[in-house]
Amino acid sequence: MSDPLTQLKERLTKSTDLERIGRVLSWDHQTMMPPAGSGHRAEHLATLRRISHELLTDDETGRLLDELRPLEESLDADSDDGALIRLVRRDFEKAVRVPAELRAEMTRAGAHARPIWVKARAESSFEQFLPALERNVELRHEYVACFDNVAEPYDILLDDFEPHTTTAEVREIFAELKAELIPLIAELRNDDVDDSFLQGTFPIDRQESLAKEVVSLFGYRPDTWRLDPTEHPFASGAGVDDIRITTHYDPGSIKSLFSTMHEYGHGLYTHQLPRHLERLPTGGPCSLGIHESQSRLWENLVGRSRPFWRFFYSRAQEAFPERLRAVELDAFLAGINRVRPSLIRIRADEVTYGMHIVLRFELEQDIINGRVDLSDLPEVWNERMSEYLGVDVPDDAQGVLQDTHWASGLIGYFATYLLGTVMSVQIWQKALEDLPTVEEQIERGEFASLRKWLGEHVHRHGKKFSPQETLRRATGTTLDPKPYVAYLRTKYGAGVAA
Amino acid sequence: MSDPLTQLKERLTKSTDLERIGRVLSWDHQTMMPPAGSGHRAEHLATLRRISHELLTDDETGRLLDELRPLEESLDADSDDGALIRLVRRDFEKAVRVPAELRAEMTRAGAHARPIWVKARAESSFEQFLPALERNVELRHEYVACFDNVAEPYDILLDDFEPHTTTAEVREIFAELKAELIPLIAELRNDDVDDSFLQGTFPIDRQESLAKEVVSLFGYRPDTWRLDPTEHPFASGAGVDDIRITTHYDPGSIKSLFSTMHEYGHGLYTHQLPRHLERLPTGGPCSLGIHESQSRLWENLVGRSRPFWRFFYSRAQEAFPERLRAVELDAFLAGINRVRPSLIRIRADEVTYGMHIVLRFELEQDIINGRVDLSDLPEVWNERMSEYLGVDVPDDAQGVLQDTHWASGLIGYFATYLLGTVMSVQIWQKALEDLPTVEEQIERGEFASLRKWLGEHVHRHGKKFSPQETLRRATGTTLDPKPYVAYLRTKYGAGVAA
Numbered sequence: 001m002s003d004p005l006t007q008l009k010e011r012l013t014k015s016t017d018l019e020r021i022g023r024v025l026s027w028d029h030q031t032m033m034p035p036a037g038s039g040h041r042a043e044h045l046a047t048l049r050r051i052s053h054e055l056l057t058d059d060e061t062g063r064l065l066d067e068l069r070p071l072e073e074s075l076d077a078d079s080d081d082g083a084l085i086r087l088v089r090r091d092f093e094k095a096v097r098v099p100a101e102l103r104a105e106m107t108r109a110g111a112h113a114r115p116i117w118v119k120a121r122a123e124s125s126f127e128q129f130l131p132a133l134e135r136n137v138e139l140r141h142e143y144v145a146c147f148d149n150v151a152e153p154y155d156i157l158l159d160d161f162e163p164h165t166t167t168a169e170v171r172e173i174f175a176e177l178k179a180e181l182i183p184l185i186a187e188l189r190n191d192d193v194d195d196s197f198l199q200g201t202f203p204i205d206r207q208e209s210l211a212k213e214v215v216s217l218f219g220y221r222p223d224t225w226r227l228d229p230t231e232h233p234f235a236s237g238a239g240v241d242d243i244r245i246t247t248h249y250d251p252g253s254i255k256s257l258f259s260t261m262h263e264y265g266h267g268l269y270t271h272q273l274p275r276h277l278e279r280l281p282t283g284g285p286c287s288l289g290i291h292e293s294q295s296r297l298w299e300n301l302v303g304r305s306r307p308f309w310r311f312f313y314s315r316a317q318e319a320f321p322e323r324l325r326a327v328e329l330d331a332f333l334a335g336i337n338r339v340r341p342s343l344i345r346i347r348a349d350e351v352t353y354g355m356h357i358v359l360r361f362e363l364e365q366d367i368i369n370g371r372v373d374l375s376d377l378p379e380v381w382n383e384r385m386s387e388y389l390g391v392d393v394p395d396d397a398q399g400v401l402q403d404t405h406w407a408s409g410l411i412g413y414f415a416t417y418l419l420g421t422v423m424s425v426q427i428w429q430k431a432l433e434d435l436p437t438v439e440e441q442i443e444r445g446e447f448a449s450l451r452k453w454l455g456e457h458v459h460r461h462g463k464k465f466s467p468q469e470t471l472r473r474a475t476g477t478t479l480d481p482k483p484y485v486a487y488l489r490t491k492y493g494a495g496v497a498a
Numbered sequence: 499m500s501d502p503l504t505q506l507k508e509r510l511t512k513s514t515d516l517e518r519i520g521r522v523l524s525w526d527h528q529t530m531m532p533p534a535g536s537g538h539r540a541e542h543l544a545t546l547r548r549i550s551h552e553l554l555t556d557d558e559t560g561r562l563l564d565e566l567r568p569l570e571e572s573l574d575a576d577s578d579d580g581a582l583i584r585l586v587r588r589d590f591e592k593a594v595r596v597p598a599e600l601r602a603e604m605t606r607a608g609a610h611a612r613p614i615w616v617k618a619r620a621e622s623s624f625e626q627f628l629p630a631l632e633r634n635v636e637l638r639h640e641y642v643a644c645f646d647n648v649a650e651p652y653d654i655l656l657d658d659f660e661p662h663t664t665t666a667e668v669r670e671i672f673a674e675l676k677a678e679l680i681p682l683i684a685e686l687r688n689d690d691v692d693d694s695f696l697q698g699t700f701p702i703d704r705q706e707s708l709a710k711e712v713v714s715l716f717g718y719r720p721d722t723w724r725l726d727p728t729e730h731p732f733a734s735g736a737g738v739d740d741i742r743i744t745t746h747y748d749p750g751s752i753k754s755l756f757s758t759m760h761e762y763g764h765g766l767y768t769h770q771l772p773r774h775l776e777r778l779p780t781g782g783p784c785s786l787g788i789h790e791s792q793s794r795l796w797e798n799l800v801g802r803s804r805p806f807w808r809f810f811y812s813r814a815q816e817a818f819p820e821r822l823r824a825v826e827l828d829a830f831l832a833g834i835n836r837v838r839p840s841l842i843r844i845r846a847d848e849v850t851y852g853m854h855i856v857l858r859f860e861l862e863q864d865i866i867n868g869r870v871d872l873s874d875l876p877e878v879w880n881e882r883m884s885e886y887l888g889v890d891v892p893d894d895a896q897g898v899l900q901d902t903h904w905a906s907g908l909i910g911y912f913a914t915y916l917l918g919t920v921m922s923v924q925i926w927q928k929a930l931e932d933l934p935t936v937e938e939q940i941e942r943g944e945f946a947s948l949r950k951w952l953g954e955h956v957h958r959h960g961k962k963f964s965p966q967e968t969l970r971r972a973t974g975t976t977l978d979p980k981p982y983v984a985y986l987r988t989k990y991g992a993g994v995a996a
Binding site: 018025226239 | 511512515516518519522523526530531532533534535537538539541542545546548549720721722723724735736737739740741742776777
């Protein structure tokens with residue numbers, strides 16, 4: 001019989017493999033699967049999750065963790081094994097409280113609600129979606145009720161997406177952001193900027209080759225990566241050597257370029273996760289917030305920057321001469337960085353984006369704490385959109401029904417988008433400090449030292465530490481919205497074209 | 499606690515799901531995966547297999563099977579539950595004898611040997627391949643040694659691919675075939691037939707659309723099926739509603755058309771397996787022989803027949819006017835049915851194909867029984883090719899190294915190709931009896947009643963019965979090479995063009 005740590009690792013290798021396999025199946029689901037296969041797929045994913053959950057919550061896991069307590073205490077907290085035992089103990093203690101049947105029903109109800117939401121959104125009918133949403137919320141209440149000594153119920157949900165992060169902490173950061181962003185939006189909005197050249201005809205084959213060209217420049221390599229078209233862009237893959245990103249090509253706009261850069265950032269993160277921990281939970285991504293910091297960094301800090309476009313703009317003009325030949329670089333930069341409050345989160349600019357998240361974060365707490373009746377959600381949504389962004393919501397499709405998260409039962413997820421955005425600026429500024437010539441390199445189309453820096457300072461920690469600790473190791477600081485606000489003020493205050 | 503049958507089914511649903519997931523991963527491996535992903539993929543497939551094996555061989559499975567003995571005896575042998583318990587008992591009794599580590603090592607050694615074989619074949623160097631082959635054979639000896647009371651060692655290997663079928667039975671059938679085929683080949687070979695129009699330039703895009711047209715005619719539907727290009731054609735998928743076939747397009751030949759029809763036959767079989775047994779072992783395919791009977795039926799009995807080409811030839815001429823415009827239907831039929839002994843199994847015509855299999859079947863027994871030294875294989879191979887088919891093997895790449903099976907450790911597999919071919923004719927003749935107008939339907943491009951007949955008489959049994967019993971239920975007869983030989987004699991003896 002092998003030692004308890006080896007036995008624990010054997011179990012974890014299995015459950016990690018099953019989780020990675022699930023990611024390939026999800027990718028396949030959204031890119032390749034014949035539509036009729038969705039019935040099998042739901043069952044197969046549920047089976048993978050059930051086996052994983054059983055491997056984690058089995059009495060034997062508990063027994064091994066008990067046996068490993070002295071070893072854990074003797075190990076350096078930085079060590080791979082110390083971090084592993086600590087992470088698994090936390091996951092185990094959370095998972096054993098949740099009955100397998102509740103876990104399965106949460107997955108099932110989300111899968112059931114998703115097509116209902118698709119139809120409800122298409123018909124802009126919140127009423128159609130309401131019963132499915134009620135079921136999802138009810139199950140989250142049951143889930144929260146599995147835990148004792150909870151400061152606030154929403155903490156339990158948030159922790160599933162951003163571990164070690166409390167509602168109170170996020171509330172404080174978001175309150176600070178809100179106080180800054182509302183006046184900043186009023187100050188920086190520039191409705192007069194002409195961005196009409198970003199609409200028109202952008203043939204998909206040329207978008208596709210330009211997107212490939214950008215990510216190849218960034219560091220996409222065809223022996224390790226894939227890029228495929230999908231309805232909703234995402235990043236997935238089977239492990240560090242099998243990275244799959246997707247993008248959506250709209251023939252009437254070039255926004256696919258920015259969403260491809262975004263997914264590249266996610267992809268690079270998973271590509272540079274610690275290879276020697278590949279088949280253990282510590283080898284996975286740290287949190288959704290850290291994940292998002294990487295995608296936003298490549299999309300915004302690199303992809304909407306002057307240095308990058310000084311290098312790349314001529315290529316975009318060559319690809320779309322009909323639209324861009326007559327547009328100067330300054331005008332193009334102003335266009336892709338235009339600030340204007342709008343209805344849809346995923347199309348929001350860098351300055352207004354935060355308020356979309358603050359709204360959802362507040363609303364989710366109201367939902368979970370029973371401060372808002374679900375049937376009143378559209379009304380409340382529309383009021384706050386008017387208050388925070390000054391826009392009138394014409395219908396539910398462009399309002400409360402726009403995002404898929406609540407349909408899948410993902411409550412507690414949205415905050416990570418803004419946490420990641422905030423962290424992306426903290427990480428970027430540390431990278432600029434450590435690599436003083438990185439912007440000149442980007443202007444020459446060189447990204448290797450940025451990739452390497454991110455790998456060494458962020459990616460290599462995998463899930464060994466909490467998001468805050470990971471951020472601290474990368475930047476020397478903890479979550480702080482000030483650099484983000486200062487960045488917005490500097491970039492947009494001077495006028496992007498300056 | 500649920501009853502033992504329900505508990506058994508829960509375990510089996512898991513292992514069946516894992517097996518189906520493995521099929522999607524294998525498909526992905528060969529069609530979509532970035533090449534660097536093969537490391538992860540090997541580990542992930544091994545994990546799926548390990549968990550499946552553990553679920554099957556667990557003491558708990560044995561206990562449930564013991565408890566279920568009285569129920570099994572009380573159930574009708576035809577019943578779904580009776581068939582399930584019988585099948586699982588047999589699988590369990592075989593699997594528990596094999597240590598998990600040996601099972602894993604067999605998989606690992608096969609995965610290790612495959613790239614060695616690819617290189618050895620490319621360089622036509624049997625010597626390079628020999629150590630890997632020796633390891634595979636050694637492991638098969640260890641595997642066979644796990645069983646007692648074995649009439650012949652080769653039985654154990656054959657049974658993994660064609661259950662309930664002994665070496666002695668196959669030897670008898672093949673001896674009869676051999677005695678018929680050798681003179682028949684001499685009699686029917688028609689080297690003078692002109693088939694030069696089958697070589698030349700066949701643009702891949704047109705091959706692709708013609709292949710899609712053929713299988714759409716047969717019954718391929720895009721909501722349930724996929725057709726993708728690969729190096730080596732195969733059929734796979736996640737279940738009855740997710741069928742994936744692949745084909746290889748050679749720009750210099752139209753043989754992709756026949757391999758696509760072949761894979762369609764495999765795909766239709768899995769598409770029409772019993773839906774209500776979908777997530778149990780009894781809902782899988784019966785055996786490789788039965789599987790092959792379905793692919794050969796569509797490829798040869800339908801796809802190389804006069805009725806089909808009376809309907810479809812004008813379409814092929816439209817697709818490839820440069821090559822086929824001037825070729826009459828009779829000449830085309832003679833060309834695609836030309837009989838000529840040749841070196842490569844997968845390119846062999848219907849008449850000579852059998853001898854390629856007889857040779858491999860005999861050689862595998864010699865290997866397992868130690869009657870041939872592995873280092874002498876090329877020599878023995880070449881002698882027998884000369885004896886059986888009258889051809890001189892110029893090099894190992896076109897000889898003993900041509901097939902991938904032994905590299906992957908698949909010894910005992912080849913026989914199923916010829917068993918399936920023999921059964922395809924038995925099944926076809928029964929279909930013709932039951933559906934007297936089926937050839938007229940095919941001449942009108944109608945395949946629905948043939949599909950339905952195959953579904954009702956062959957596919958719907960899944961793996962409930964042995965291959966022989968499945969054949970008996972479909973045709974009223976058991977394995978018999980006579981109809982196959984008579985078919986060859988009739989089709990080719992009269993001259994195909996007649």
